[in-house]
Amino acid sequence: MSEEQPVATETVSEETTKEASTTLTDEGALIAESKKYRKRSQDAEARLAKLESQLAKAEEAKLKEQGKFQTLYEEAEAKMETLESNADKWSKYETAKREALLESVPEGERESLADLPFETLEYVTNKINSVKANVPEVVGNTRQPEKPMGDWTEMSPNDLRDNWEAIVQNAVNKSKK
DSSP: OTTHHHHHHHHHHHHHHHHHHHHHHHHHHHHHHHHHHHHHHHHHHHHHHHHHHHHHHHHHHHHHHHTOHHHHHHHHHHHHHHHHHHHHHHHHHHHHHHHHHHHTSOHHHHHHHTTSOHHHHHHHHHHHHHOOOOOOOOTTOOSSOOOOOOOGGGSOHHHHHHTHHHHHHHHHHHHHO
16 A cells, blocks of 8 residues: 555656646747747748839839830929928928037037037037036035934934934034034
């Protein structure tokens, strides 16, 4: 009877291990499959974009062969108008942003920064405006705000021990006044 019980325990522990390993394997397989499908869809999208550009070039060449320069001219004219409107919007934005950036800089530095390219001007003004003045450190002062201690006669011995320096300093300050 004593032999039957350990055999049963071993069987149960083996089954538990197999289930845990299959769950991990299933997750790994699902991740690998997901990556495979994503790569396949990205390849298909790239191939579609390439084929669309080839189709547009082929149609343009066909129109040139047929002598339909009027339609080609109209297509190019429409494309140029949209590009011009985008260029105008960008130049207006850039000048407005440049003026705003120069306004945020002290007057003495505006002339020297006005000739910089837009990206450089933006970087420099962000650096200038983000600089914070450091408070000079004084020996003996803590950076943490002081919390009110209250009456030291009512403090517990642990609080007295922790705040002893502040209590003494407070007494010295009161005696100087």
